[in-house]
Amino acid sequence: MKPLFLLLGLLFYTVQGYPCDPCGKYHNSDFQIKKVSVKHLTGIGATLWEITVKGTAGKTTPTPAGQLNGAPVLGYVFPTSLKPTDVGFGNTEGIVALALTSHPDFDDTPLWDENADNNFANDGIVWHPHWVVLTEDKRVEGGLAVKQFDPKDTSVVLPPTNPGMPMYMDSPGFQVITKGNTIKVVVPDYRINNRTDFSYDGVTAYMQVHTGSDDGRNSGDKPMLGVYKVYAVASGDLSLPYQVN
Ligand SMILES: [Ca+2]
Numbered sequence: 001m002k003p004l005f006l007l008l009g010l011l012f013y014t015v016q017g018y019p020c021d022p023c024g025k026y027h028n029s030d031f032q033i034k035k036v037s038v039k040h041l042t043g044i045g046a047t048l049w050e051i052t053v054k055g056t057a058g059k060t061t062p063t064p065a066g067q068l069n070g071a072p073v074l075g076y077v078f079p080t081s082l083k084p085t086d087v088g089f090g091n092t093e094g095i096v097a098l099a100l101t102s103h104p105d106f107d108d109t110p111l112w113d114e115n116a117d118n119n120f121a122n123d124g125i126v127w128h129p130h131w132v133v134l135t136e137d138k139r140v141e142g143g144l145a146v147k148q149f150d151p152k153d154t155s156v157v158l159p160p161t162n163p164g165m166p167m168y169m170d171s172p173g174f175q176v177i178t179k180g181n182t183i184k185v186v187v188p189d190y191r192i193n194n195r196t197d198f199s200y201d202g203v204t205a206y207m208q209v210h211t212g213s214d215d216g217r218n219s220g221d222k223p224m225l226g227v228y229k230v231y232a233v234a235s236g237d238l239s240l241p242y243q244v245n
């Protein structure tokens with residue numbers, strides 16, 4: 001797998017010549033990574049995933065676009081060496097990442113009410129986790145996108161908590177905590193196949209939704225959810241050098 005990670009790392013630095021107007025707006029210290037860690041807490045049977053930044057973690061959230069097409073998504077992302085099957089997807093190629101995101105234009109957590117107001121469809125701006133499978137995608141500046149599939153493909157397996165989009169994306173509902181310069185997420189062991197031996201990295205990024213048309217169908221010239229700008233990579237080269245401890 002390592003050559004793939006290195007290739008993707010290289011992509012980050014070779015395709016930044018594309019313009020991305022909204023990207024610069026969020027390029028601040030809240031997304032400058034100081035360190036990343038994943039610790040196994042045997043006492044509660046969970047791993048604690050944490051990104052520490054120079055500024056205030058989670059303070060900067062996107063300005064709404066007012067529509068789904070072009071909707072901005074900011075993320076604190078943990079690319080991992082976990083297999084898609086470890087987190088409930090079927091077997092498929094790509095990098096499994098846990099992405100903590102904020103996106104005020106839409107809610108993709110129909111099972112969860114993160115702001116606890118009894119409305120399950122208004123939580124997009126609240127930092128919340130997604131499992132995603134990332135693959136190389138040269139149609140966007142960041143060189144990566146969430147892997148899509150044909151909605152008619154009945155062989156695709158998604159976790160039961162997926163939000164119903166034709167992408168390898170899950171809305172697992174784990175607790176996210178932002179405090180000072182850290183953002184954290186608690187992942188129960190049984191939700192990652194009891195794995196504690198994986199490697200990981202830390203990334204902050206600007207992503208964007210592309211539906212391509214008013215009826216919400218993707219036109220194909222851009223990915224449905226692409227990475228447009230990588231603000232920081234903890235390792236510097238996306239080599240996933242860190243191990244759970
Ligand atoms: Ca929700």
Ligand SMILES: [Ca+2]
Pocket residue numbers: 113114115116117118119120121122123
């Ligand atoms: Ca709510």
